[in-house]
Amino acid sequence: QVQLVESGGGLVQAGGSLGLSCAASGRTFARYGMGWFRQAPGKEREFVAHIIWTGGSTYYANSVKGRFTISRDNAKSTVYLQMNSLKPEDTAVYYCVADNRPFTAAQSTRPEDYTYWGQGTQVTVSS
Numbered sequence: 001q002v003q004l005v006e007s008g009g010g011l012v013q014a015g016g017s018l019g020l021s022c023a024a025s026g027r028t029f030a031r032y033g034m035g036w037f038r039q040a041p042g043k044e045r046e047f048v049a050h051i052i053w054t055g056g057s058t059y060y061a062n063s064v065k066g067r068f069t070i071s072r073d074n075a076k077s078t079v080y081l082q083m084n085s086l087k088p089e090d091t092a093v094y095y096c097v098a099d100n101r102p103f104t105a106a107q108s109t110r111p112e113d114y115t116y117w118g119q120g121t122q123v124t125v126s127s
Contacts, residue, residue, distance in 0.1 A: 009121030022096030047109035
């Protein structure tokens with residue numbers, strides 16, 4: 001079965017940077033788009049970024065556009081999220097997700113469209 005394991009979370013000061021990784025296993029990684037969501041305490045889970053299976057298209061939430069970068073390494077079956085210029089409001093548990101269907105250019109921002117989720121990694125940005 002599909003497994004997603006995030007790493008790289010931690011505590012950082014506002015204005016700093018942090019990089020997250022998500023290692024995938026259980027199917028051919030290169031055929032599927034990947035994404036990131038986050039959930040802050042008391043808030044709903046929200047979309048952060050997505051990258052299609054070819055890596056040729058990315059999509060970001062407005063709140064992170066220009067500060068976060070999603071990328072993938074198909075040889076390592078890993079998707080990354082580089083987060084720069086972090087703000088206290090970026091504090092959340094960050095989750096990696098994988099597309100349900102292969103070879104699709106769809107980039108859904110809805111959590112209910114994703115079956116496969118990682119366990120999450122905590123990112124805390126202090127002011």
